[in-house]
Amino acid sequence: MSPRAWNSKITGIAFGGDYNPEQWPEEVWADDVRLMKDAGVNLVSVGIFSWAVVQPEPDRFEFDRFDRVLDTLAGGGITAGLATMTASPPPWLARLHPETLPVTADGTTLWPGGRQHYCPSSPVYRRYAGELVERVAERYGDHPAVAEWHIGNEYGCHVSRCWCDVSAADFRVWLQRRYGDVDGLNEAWSTTFWSQRYSSFEEVQPPRSAPTFPNPAQEIDFTEFGSDALLACFLMEKEIVNRITPDVPVTTNLIPMPRGTDPFAWAPHQDVVSYDSYPDPYEADAHVLAGFGYDLMRSLRHGQPWMLMEQAPSAVNWRPRNSPKPPGLMRLWSWQAVAQGADAVLYFQWRQSRGGAEKFHSAMVPHGGEHTRTFQEVRELGAELRAAAEVAGGRSTADVAVVMDWRSWWGLQRSSHPAVLEQFDAVTAHYAPLLGRSVAVDVVPPSRDLSAYKLVVVPNLYLVSEADAARLTAYVQGGGHLLMSFFSGIVDEYDRVHLGGYPAPFRDVLGLTVAEFWPLEDGGTVDVELAGTVTPATVWSEVVEPAGAEVVGTFTSSELAGGPAVTRHAYGAGVAWYVGTRLADGAMDALVGRVLAGAGVTSVLPGLPGGxxxxxxxxxxxxxxxxxxxxxxxxxxxxxxxxxxxxxxxxxxxxxxxxxxxxxxxxxx
The missing domain is CATH 2.60.40.1180 (Golgi alpha-mannosidase II)
Structure with a gap:
């Protein structure tokens, strides 16, 4: 981990939000600082979308206005997470270099008018972005307001991959590094199927729109390539700011449950992990998946406190229907982030925009000004965070690990499977009982050392290497407890089926074989008897043949009636549980309680009431x-x-x- 402390200029918990003074006349800035001080703001993200302002033409930079912004903040005692300003290129770049624009799988060019309109692999985009970052870092690296570098913004939010010819060439280079020669690629991609065998890398294209199901291994690799291409953009900018300002820490804000970027690959390159979280007030259990994201953020750098970089003070603007947060909910959800390891509570954004696509997205200072419920709640939260400043830097210890693997997720949600399965439906089903019991949880990749945990939970690990499967098996053999659910251990890291019966790499540790998948129809249910109670289950069922495992739950309806649904297997010094269906919430909660008890895991505080x-x-x-x-x-x-x-x-x-x-x-x- 880098020795650079991201919060060296801040005492206690960071509080603030995205600040976009370029949207307002200069006379508003003094009022901004007055209100920031009133609310207890000590950190703002500045300059995220300022590229077109500071570089209005290719050969002309205008920093005077931005100089005054940072001077104004410093004069008010407010620090800045200064953006590298590269998140949204100015229109002139697309006019001069249309080859920098991203292209979709069907060949559609994405044009300026929104944001993130750049091809991550474009050397032209990277050249212009690098020149801008160099200028910004040289000018502001030693400014007293600057507390950290905010590189890019929400990488992969709108463009996680590009299918253009530039990206195709970059993809081939990536594949050559991974496989060495085309024979290795053909083996990994199973290209003997459907006459897809390549004679050279020059024949390989991104998985563009095809007549029918595309090659799944090609799609998985292209998704990982997309994450790596964006990471290369981040690392290019990081190298510049580290060279010019070696003592200033860096971060970039990960989007909620980032589908296109692997946070385990990104986290080692940041001095602090930061995250944007937007749970929906209309969803009664929105805090559950949000909580999983927070535990993931805390786990990415092995327990280091993280930053809640963005949340909504009230309503967002991008859902079909956007509910405001009722009184007290913003406070509750902000404290949830701190409770789960955040040392920063920030928002999008400081002052609500008058125009543009996000003018109806709530802000700390709404259109109605300081005499609004939203600003009053923001100010009250700021006071509470100051009162609890001493909690900053605190860490948590977890006895339970939930395994999450991005390459497996990318493989799971491909087409041509027995059923459409959603990774985060599986995650929520397993995580909700843990959060409901206030059990401390780390979220880890299967490559992480698991020996310190009493229980490891695997909601789904469709794709797993032999090495990672062996690690999980050795964990149980050495005395660990494992809870695994269906359609795990099916394919290797190249989406090739593990032969020898499902789930081949886990058959011994689970003490069973899955003879046949039997997914349920959309909305269908099957009954399961568990601990003397019959409960409905959904999504999936399968024919399980025990080979040493004890049958704990049984299907009592459908073609599978009488067959095992839940099993328990003593293996070595440990125990492995297996769930062959999606149990109803109450039954899953009861099962998780039983598994926790067997593993000796308890709540962080005893006797907690429900909710x-x-x-x-x-x-x-x-x-x-x-x-x-x-x-x-x-x-x-x-x-x-x-x-x-x-x-x-x-x-x-x-x-x-x-x-x-x-x-x-x-x-x-």
């Missing part, structure tokens, strides 16, 4: 408990001896938390 999430973070100053009431009723929460930093104080060993209530406690023991 209350608890976490614990520790640093050199002490141990801190966070209590969050996601339920609809007031909850009485038992707590150890503690002092309240935020929210209600303990009384007679309990804290009364209203709906959407929050308490942050300094534990005395």
């Amino acid at each position: 209350v999430q608890a976490t614990v973070r520790s640093n050199d100053s002490g141990r801190y408990a966070f209590l969050l009431n996601h339920g609809a009723a007031t909850a009485s929460v038992p707590v150890p001896a503690a002092t309240a930093l935020v929210g209600p104080a303990p009384s007679d060993g309990r804290v009364a938390l209203p709906p959407r209530g929050v308490a942050v406690l300094r534990l005395e023991a």
Whole structure:
């Protein structure tokens, strides 16, 4: 990990948001700083979309206005995460170099008028972007306002891959590095199927629109190539700012559950991980998938605190229907991020835009100004974060790991499978019972050392290498507990089926063979008897043949009636559980409870009522408990001896938390 501390200029928790002063006349800036100080803002992201402002023509840079922006912030004691300004090229670049524009799989060119209109592989785009970053870093690297570099912005949000000829050439170079020669590529891609065999790399194209199902291994590789091409853009800019300002840390904000970029590949190159999170207020369990994202962010750099770089103060503008956050929900969800390891709470954006595509996206300062509910809630949260400043730097310890692998996800959600399966449906089904029990969770790739965990949960690992499968098997053999669900261990890293019966690399550790997949019709159910109770299950069923595994749950309807649905297998010094269907929420919760008990895993605090999430973070100053009431009723929460930093104080060993209530406690023991 890099020794550069991202928050060296900030005391406590960073608070602020995206600041876009170029959208406003200069006389507004002084009022911005006044309101920022009033709200407790200490960090803003500046310059993300300023390329066209500071470089209005190819050979002309105009920094005077931006000089005054940073001087104004510094004069108000506010630090800046200064963007490299490369996220949205100016129109003149497309006019002079249309070859820099991205192209879709069907050959459609994506033109200026939105943002991210660049081909990640374009050497012309990279040259102009590099020249801009060099100018920005030289001019502002030692400015007193600059606390960190914000490189690019939301890589892969709109353009995660490009299918143009420039990208095709770059893809071939990437493939040559991976496979060495075309024979290696042919073997990995199974090109004897459908007469796809290549005689040279020059014949290889991106997986453009084809008459029918494209080659799945080619699609998986192209998706990973897309992530790597974007990462190359990031690393090009990082090299420049590191060379000019070696002491200034760097980050870039990952998008919510990034489908096109592998965060495990990106995280080692950042000084701090940052993340954008936009749960939907209309979804009753939105905090569950958000929580998974937060645990992932905390785990990417092995427990290092991370930054919530963007969230909405209230409503967004990009869903079909956009609900505002009811009173208290923004506060609750902000504290959830801190509870799960964030040392920064920022928003998009500071002042709500008057024009443009995001003018109806909420902001810290709405169109109605400072005398609005949103700004008052922002100001109150800022005060609370200052009151709990001592929690900054705190880390959490987890006994449970949830395995997530991006290449497996890319393979799972290809076409021509037994059924359409969604990675995050599987993740939510397994993660929700853990979050509901306030069990601390790390999210790890299958290549991570698993020996420290009491339980490893694998919602789906469709694609797995022999080495990673052996690692999971050795983990159980050495005394670990494993919970794995269906359609895992099916193919290798090149999407070739592991032969010998499903799931071949896990047959021994699970003590079973899956003889036949039996996915359910859309909306269909099958009954499962588990622990004396019959419950409906959805999505999937399969013919399971035990080979040493104990049958724990049984299908009681359909063609599979009487067959195993859930199994348990003692293997070496450990235990492996297998679930061959998608259990209903209550049944899955009960099963996870049983698995946790067998593994000796408990909640971070005992006796928590339903709907209350608890976490614990520790640093050199002490141990801190966070209590969050996601339920609809007031909850009485038992707590150890503690002092309240935020929210209600303990009384007679309990804290009364209203709906959407929050308490942050300094534990005395």
